[in-house]
Amino acid sequence: MDGRTDRAQTPAEDAATRRRLPPEERRQQIVDEAVRFFAEVGLDGKTRDLAKRLGVTQSLLFNYFATKDDLIEAVYEKVYLDRLSPGWPDRLTDRSLPLRVRLLAFYTEYSALIFEREWMRIFMFSGLAGAALNHRYLKHLGEVILRPVLAETAALARGARQPDMEDIWNLHGGIVYVGIRQHIYRMPPPDDPDAAIARAVDKYLSYFGIRPED
Structure with a gap:
């Protein structure tokens, strides 16, 4: 010893x-x-x-x-910006793939990054405090993700009504609510979040007459 x-x-x-x-x-x-x-x-x-x-x-x-x-x-930067892949805008506007495939790929990947306690709670606290974080993030998200989705939807939409940004925000907000329900309201998430995302995307596309293969 x-x-x-x-x-x-x-x-x-x-x-x-x-x-x-x-x-x-x-x-x-x-x-x-x-x-x-x-x-x-x-x-x-x-x-x-x-x-x-x-x-x-x-x-x-x-x-x-x-x-x-x-x-x-x-x-x-860590919670918001670092989770936005720089490749998403190009993938969302790649017309070699149906829009449904592009949207499902994006929202499946995006939800996996934000459906967690820290992201959801900081986002909610920031909004309640009137902090600039939410405004900056949503402005950035709108410019690099949602406006390209709007353009892709408009290019395929059938019928008299054309999509606008409110339609895109409704789709996005409905999907994000799945995470809010779990981490803010402490309610059970869907048994299959991917299936819930698929239903939201399909309902959105159907509203504008866009077929799964478009």
Whole structure:
């Protein structure tokens, strides 16, 4: 025996270990915990409470983010922008595939990314607080996703009535509600979310006389 014994680190030793994290790793740790923190308590949560959860000082937090708004901006990028694939607009406008196939592929992939507690709760808290995050995200979503969907729908629509942005938002909002129902209202989700998405897409296309093979 060499006389050494295994023991837990003291708070000071544990803090020293945390201080040795590389800057990029530390920044990512802060953002990841901030996502969980704001999803739990809302955007009014205090940075000192976040620092306590991280086991760091508030001053260390502000070494990485000069203001709380800067930290929330990083949360916005991680929760919202980082989940929007740059390839989606091209795939949604690829007319070598039927529009139904394109919409189902997009919403199946998109819902898998947003149907989670953190995304839904931060989105709701941001809207209730009147924060700019929702407005920026929805504006971006409208420009890069929904307007292309509108153009593709209009190109195939039959009949006198042409689709408008309200129709696209109704489709999108109905699908997003599946996640809201689960993570905000705490109600059971559909047994088969993909089937629910397919029904919403089919109803939307049928309204404009668009066939599954179009």
